[in-house]
Amino acid sequence: MGVCHASAAMSLIRGLVSTLYCLPKVYKWFYRPYYSMSLLMTVAFPIVLSCPGLCEYLPSQREDSNSCAFDWREVEILMFLSAIVMMKNRRAITLEQHIGNIFLFSKVANVVLFFRVDLRLGLLYLTLCVVFLITCKPPIYMGPEFIKYFSDSTIDEELQRDGRVTWIVEFYANWSPECQTFAPIFADLSLKYDCLGLKFGKVDIGQYAAAAERYKVNPSPLCKQLPSLLLLQGGRELMRRPLVDMKGRAVGWNCTEENIIREFNLNEILQRCKKFSKGEKPEEPKTLLPEAPELEQPHEEEEEEEPESKKDK
Known part of the structure; x- marks a missing residue:
């Protein structure tokens, strides 16, 4: 005691x-x-x-x-x-x-x-x-940010507008305390890393449920997937946090600023996107999702040349 x-x-x-x-x-x-x-x-x-x-x-x-x-x-x-x-x-x-x-x-x-x-x-x-x-609801973050807010009808068009632009999109809900706490962190990241080739966006899936279904983000409090961060380019998902297990529940992950910078390789993406701002074509980002194991290709049998027939002596 x-x-x-x-x-x-x-x-x-x-x-x-x-x-x-x-x-x-x-x-x-x-x-x-x-x-x-x-x-x-x-x-x-x-x-x-x-x-x-x-x-x-x-x-x-x-x-x-x-x-x-x-x-x-x-x-x-x-x-x-x-x-x-x-x-x-x-x-x-x-x-x-x-x-x-x-x-x-x-x-x-x-x-x-x-x-x-x-x-x-x-x-x-x-x-x-x-x-x-x-x-009485907690006050919503109203500070400075470089974030574009999407609806379920505008997100696909904007993400596919330029395949060279990498997007980090947060799927959130206003009723979620975790999302309200994360709002200033995401805003601070947008102020530090927003550039011509790296953009930040948000979707309120409490209001736009179709976007949540399309991008496979479950808004249920029991699944604990909010807030979800998706790294996207040309409409293609490169990675997301938190990860989701086979039962559809989020794997434990702390969405701190340091974890996001490290796991999303923001510093590396920022350096690559600077080439975009200079008018050069940036390198294609590496897919960060686990790749499916490649099937072993059968070895092609080398064609053996037919031995020349010896002339009769």
Whole structure:
């Protein structure tokens, strides 16, 4: 138990330090209703527990009957929450994901704590969470980018317009938290690598389902294929991430900026496309999909020359 508490305390300290480090960026978020309301709901239970004139009427399981302080079971719940947040944040890519994980699991802990204190308070808080989820959406990224947005009727025409242009197309959905988190990363890549021979595009498959079906991207949350990145040239797919297994489910892959640059060979593609900007014909990119094994060709039998018949002596 002591080891668990120490680990949880360390995770809280790390989270506090990283939050203070990014404080100049974080405080701007709370001007937005989504983040300010999320923060309020995150600290709802401590506010109720420390509110004079209200906490005295809450039922308490403490031996001293002090309903305005945390009991040992509530402290354990909070410590367990911090351990879960630490584990989830190991795979978080951006600061938005770190903060989002804290908001999510804090609300879960608040539900448990309110139900433990009083059933009516638990139901009230759970109802507020549902209303918040329906009415308040995370803000969509609106920063600078060099990205062309496609519909299901324009994507094929644009991708096949010039066979020398390589496209990186993101298939996304606005309802997906992973896609919302990935939006600034993809925008930053477009600012760094966009050129005459390398372009970036996006398709909202929540709105254009025909494009998702045509390019074999499953929008179901159970398949975890969103966001999907496809490298295309002349309408031909060269590679995609994440890969999809035989059951149609995505193979685990972290869509960080470093992984995309490395696995999509963006630096190499950029150097090749500079020839395109100079008016030279760039080299054809190598197909990055696994190639089918070539069938062994039968050896052609060499035609043996007929030996010349010896003349009769």
